[in-house]
Each structure stands twice: as structure tokens, then as C-alpha cells.
Amino acid sequence: MTTEAIAAIGSADHGAAAFPPARSGDTGPEGAAPVVGCRPGGTGDPERLRHHLGSLVARYALANPEVVGVPVEAVRLWLGMADRRTVESLVCAPLAVRHRHVLPLAAGPHTPENLARPLMLLGEELAASPFRAPGPERLAELGFTRAGVATGVRTGLLVRLGPDAVLPTEAVDEAVRVLAGLREPFTVAEARRALDTRRRVAGPLLTLLDRRGLTRGAGDRRRALATADDPPFAPGRGRTVSP
Structure with a gap:
């Protein structure tokens, strides 16, 4: 299946990803974890979750055409799952996991x-x-x-x-994972300390996460992790970039 075909599936289901973000100790929607491989049935209806996953990847690709794939950790938050491995266990053709991103099987970086x-x-x-x-x-x-x-x-x-x-590129997924452990909303300084990096990296990295719809402004120059209801996923709303 091509990227365009996946996009067609995703665009037909605007509400598929509308789950609140997971927090420490949360379980997935309808007891989603654990799920094993690509077998249908079992705990949490993996086929339903795979449909949500395909919709997320497609809609993210439409909103961020310059980006290859969606960070696994972001998918975990949007689908309300407690563990990254649960997300990876859902992934099967026509999707794949590469460099901690979920993307169409035929796409993705090939190392020169x-x-x-x-x-x-x-x-x-x-x-x-x-x-x-x-x-x-x-x-x-x-x-x-x-x-x-x-x-x-x-x-x-x-x-x-x-x-x-x-x-x-794996740093994007890891940054979302680290920031998910902060109390929200968080400041740039709090994010910088949590990421253990310098100002020249923290500010641009947070701007990148804003641009990709993974974080959002939360007032008073603070940020929070985005949910599936935030741009670019909510229909009829534009992208935002926090200061």
C-alpha cells in the first residue's frame, strides 16, 4: 500500500486518534496493553488499534510532508498506551518501525x-x-x-x-519520552534540565516539536505535550508554533 493509500484511509476517520495522552501508570484505551505481534483478537482489540495507528500515521504525513514517520513515543501518548513496546507490537505491513518512527513500509531513510x-x-x-x-x-x-x-x-x-x-532522528522520539515525565505545563528551562542539554539545543528542539505538532504552547511561555485533539490532527484547525 502506498503512502497516498494510507492517507486516504486516515483522512476518512477524523476521530480515530482522539485519545487523551497517557501518563505514568495509565493503561491504554479499553485495556489496550499488552498486544502481541499482528494477531487479530485478544486484549484491547488490536485490529481496532491498528486502524487508529494507520490513521495517525496518514494524517501526520499529510500535516508534516517534510517528515518521515511519526515518533513511536508520540503514538504511545496519542493512543493512550502505557508502553512503547505495545505500539511496536501493533506495527505490521503496510507500516514499519525504523529509527524509532512508525512509517509506511516502502518509505523511510536508507543510510548512504x-x-x-x-x-x-x-x-x-x-x-x-x-x-x-x-x-x-x-x-x-x-x-x-x-x-x-x-x-x-x-x-x-x-x-x-x-x-x-x-x-x-531518534532524538525526536526520545525527547517526547523525556518530556512526558515532566509536570505540565513546563518551561523551556525545565525541559532543558530534563533533556540534559544546552540552551542552543533545547530551544530549537522544542520549536521543532511544536512545528511537528508534538508539543504546544500552554500560556506564560510554557509548553505541554500535544494530544490528538490538538493541531495538526483536529479537523478545521491550523498548525501552531509556540514562542
Whole structure:
């Protein structure tokens, strides 16, 4: 099934994703967890949840055409599930999980040969502190050329946070997971401390999450995690970007 076909399924079901976000200790809608593999039936009606999942991926792709896939952690929140593995267990053709994102099976980043080693080294460097984006000099030491960074961003392997800061695309999913542990609404400073990063990364990263509909402004320069009722998923409402 093509991305367009998935989108057609998703656009026909505007209410499919309208679940409140999960919080620590919550269970999924109608006792959704656990679900095993792609078997129909069982606890939580996995086929119904797969329909919601397909609708979410399709609608997110329509609202964010420049983005490849939806972070698994964001799907967990939108579907009200208690565990990331439950989301992954629902994924089967025509969808797949790559780089902690749910996306159409035929889509997604394919690592160019000249980026394989630099990406591996970057992942090792960020293992302990996933949001401490290295500067240009360190990226060059890891084997990234300027053209290589541009290719990584274009193919969805990297996300650009500014002229001198990039992170692996998995960082988006991890950021949503970390921020889900904060008391809402939270400030940029609180997010920065939770993410254990610098101001030059925290601000642009939160702006990126706003732009992708994963966080939203919550007044007084604070933010909260978005729900499926927030833009870009609510029909008839436009995208917002928090300050």
C-alpha cells in the first residue's frame, strides 16, 4: 500500500486518534496493553488499534510532508498506551518501525554508504547524553562533511536544530519520552534540565516539536505535550508554533 493509500484511509476517520495522552501508570484505551505481534483478537482489540495507528500515521504525513514517520513515543501518548513496546507490537505491513518512527513500509531513510560510519560514531557519542548535539568541528571529526549533514537531514536520518546543531532522528522520539515525565505545563528551562542539554539545543528542539505538532504552547511561555485533539490532527484547525 502506498503512502497516498494510507492517507486516504486516515483522512476518512477524523476521530480515530482522539485519545487523551497517557501518563505514568495509565493503561491504554479499553485495556489496550499488552498486544502481541499482528494477531487479530485478544486484549484491547488490536485490529481496532491498528486502524487508529494507520490513521495517525496518514494524517501526520499529510500535516508534516517534510517528515518521515511519526515518533513511536508520540503514538504511545496519542493512543493512550502505557508502553512503547505495545505500539511496536501493533506495527505490521503496510507500516514499519525504523529509527524509532512508525512509517509506511516502502518509505523511510536508507543510510548512504558514506554516512554509515559517521552516524554510528555519532550514536556512540550521544549514548550517555542524547541531546548534547556536537558542534561543527566535532561533527567533522566524526566524519561528517557539510554535504553529508545535508544528505542526512534530507533523507530523514538527522534533524537540524540550527546552523550548527543536528541530532539523529531518534532524538525526536526520545525527547517526547523525556518530556512526558515532566509536570505540565513546563518551561523551556525545565525541559532543558530534563533533556540534559544546552540552551542552543533545547530551544530549537522544542520549536521543532511544536512545528511537528508534538508539543504546544500552554500560556506564560510554557509548553505541554500535544494530544490528538490538538493541531495538526483536529479537523478545521491550523498548525501552531509556540514562542
